[in-house]
Amino acid sequence: MMSKQKITALAGTGAASEAMRQINPDVVAAYPITPQTEIVMKFSEFVGDGKVDTEMIPVESEHSAMSACVGASAAGARTMTATSANGLALMWEIVYIAASQRLPIVMPVVNRALSGPINIHCDHSDTMGTRESGWIQIYCENGQEVYDNVICAIRIAENKKVLLPVMVMQDGFITSHALERVSINEDADVRKFVGEYKPEFPLLDIDKPVTYGPLDLFDYYFEHKRQQSDALTRVPKVIDEVYAEYKKLSGREYRRIETYKADGAELAVIALNSTVGTAKDVVDELREKGVKAGVVFPRMIRPFPGEELGEILSKFKAVAVLDRSESFSSQGGPLFCEVKAALYETNPRPLMMNGIYGLGGREINPEQIMGVFDDLGKAAKAGKIAEKVKYIGVRD
Amino acid sequence: MSEKSWKEIPIGGKILEAGNAREYKTGGWKTFRPEIDRSECINCLFCWLYCPDMAVTHDPVKNETAVNYEYCKGCGICEQVCPKKCIKMVKEER
Ligand code: SF4
Ligand code: SF4
Secondary structure (H helix, E strand, C coil): CCCCCEEEEECHHHHHHHHHHHHCCCEEEECCCCCCHHHHHHHHHHHHCCCCCCEEEECCCHHHHHHHHHHHHHHCCCEECCECHHHHHHCHHHHHHHHHCCCCCEEEEEECCCCCCCCCCCCCHHHHHHHHHCCEEEECCCHHHHHHHHHHHHHHHHCCCCCCCEEEEEECCCCCCCCEEEEECCHHHHHHHHCCCCCCCCCCCCCCCCECCCCCCCCCHHHHHHHHHHHHHCHHHHHHHHHHHHHHHHCCCCCCEEEECCCCCCEEEECCCHHHHHHHHHHHHHHHCCCCEEEEEECEEECCCHHHHHHHHCCCCEEEEEECCCCCCCCCCHHHHHHHHHHCCCCCCCEEEEEEECHHHCCCCHHHHHHHHHHHHHHHHHCCCCCCEEEECCCC | CCCCCCCCCCHHHCECCCCHHHHCCCHHHCCEEEEECCCCCCCCCHHHHHCCCCCEEEECCCCEEEECCCCCCCCCHHHHHCCCCCEEEEECCC
């Protein structure tokens, strides 16, 4: 049955903390960092006011935050934290350990540019760097998506076929600090949806002693990595099931790859997070002018939905991947490289270009995305891309 | 050690039973093995006392001192301390 919805005004950070309040995790260990701070700040108020039963562990760094999360999760607690940029970079070592020990920790991440030079505004360099850590990565266009996906993430992470940690992303300031209309489920319905956490191998179960983190050399390390990649292949089906169940609860529908006016489109832009919204507006405008434009938003970046993305993209004439981070590969941004790799087997293949934009919070406006569609239109006509990697919005 | 496939082992590098270090034999790397000449041995237990790996055993019923080669590292300390000089370090043949 659908949960009674309450419309509230929440910033992206508030949407995450509201989801955390309803989830009522056993342990949250976190350290403040802009622009994530308000997630745990608000959540610690819930703890202080007795609105949740969570054990809140204020630690002295993000390295300690993730370490405490690993300990808590291994002990058998439903565990959450949140971070941004340099905070994520500082917890790097333990981020990998959380995934490799198969601990279903859920972490909202507010995307922010990595230093240096030091910057507090949005880009995706932080989480793009952790693609290889073994975490599931879900990106969100707005506060509503953050709220919904943080709740879904618990079920995805804790699924016995998965048992992997999940990051849920939103854009720093653009989403995290903008008040938006967010529709909230009833507390009791969310509690029921996430259910009681039954940990798989809790350290605190003294009747079944278990060792976490033993030395694992050339004899078994490889096998454990193979298990991790196998678990990730099971994630798409699990996400689909969780999204389907969540739709019944909330009335809101999510897909691992969201598309907007992609049917019959010839030109398409691929983007993540808040830029998807801007691109949709541009597409509306272009469609009115008769340009067959569309948007593709691969919300799930880990595991990467390569095959399905290939199927969708093969129908277009020209595609631009918008990357809000640099990979310094000289081959374009991280998303561009992955999408291109995914397209190798598809036939026919669209023309592909890359737009690197918005680094360090540099604004991306509709005119610039209009310019990208302009380039795509010209490329489709000429049958080739003029400039493979374009830096959008940088002063030349 | 029996080498299992990735499908047969617990996930996440976890070890799901206690006390399993017992199954881990650590005596595989010795170059010389101590051999006790039992006709000379007086069971004084010097070697038992000094062995840094507790690899010397003593059977109180038979009053017999012996080496557990599954854990002996071949350090030769027992040979040095034996008052009867009845321990010989012999090249390990593999
Ligand atoms: S030290 Fe020598 S004599 Fe004494 S128990 Fe050992 S082997 Fe026998
Ligand atoms: S060689 Fe070293 S390890 Fe082996 S029994 Fe003698 S003292 Fe112990």
